[in-house]
Amino acid sequence: MLRARDAMDRAYAQPLDVPALARIAHVSEAHFTRTFRAVFGETPHRYLQRRRVERAMFLLRETDRSVTDICFEVGFGSPGTFSRTFRDIVGRSPRTYRKEAVTAAVPTCFAMAWTRPSA
Secondary structure, eight states: OHHHHHHHHHSTTSOOOHHHHHHHHTSOHHHHHHHHHHHHSSOHHHHHHHHHHHHHHHHHHHOOOOHHHHHHHTTOSOHHHHHHHHHHHHSSOHHHHHHHOOOOSSOHHHHHHHHOOOO
16 A cells, blocks of 8 residues: 555656556555555545645645646646645635745745645
């Protein structure tokens, strides 16, 4: 399970699916999905979405790139899916998040811990 989670952390922007992740973990797809949820408290798909949204949050705070560019860079296939998923996880739209986000002069590890969306 850790190998699969590490693969998602490294390649969050790549198209990853359950069969590929199950192969990395050396288990069947059904066993992978059940065990991943039991171990990490969320489905593999939701974990991957959350990792992508975390990266998007950073890019929205630290860059002036368009929301659409950020959407595709972090691995979402459409701006609509990105906005809906972002709102579900963060509680506001990407544009609203960008307006309200404040770049603080603190170490990145602290900023990530403070702004990490809950599962």
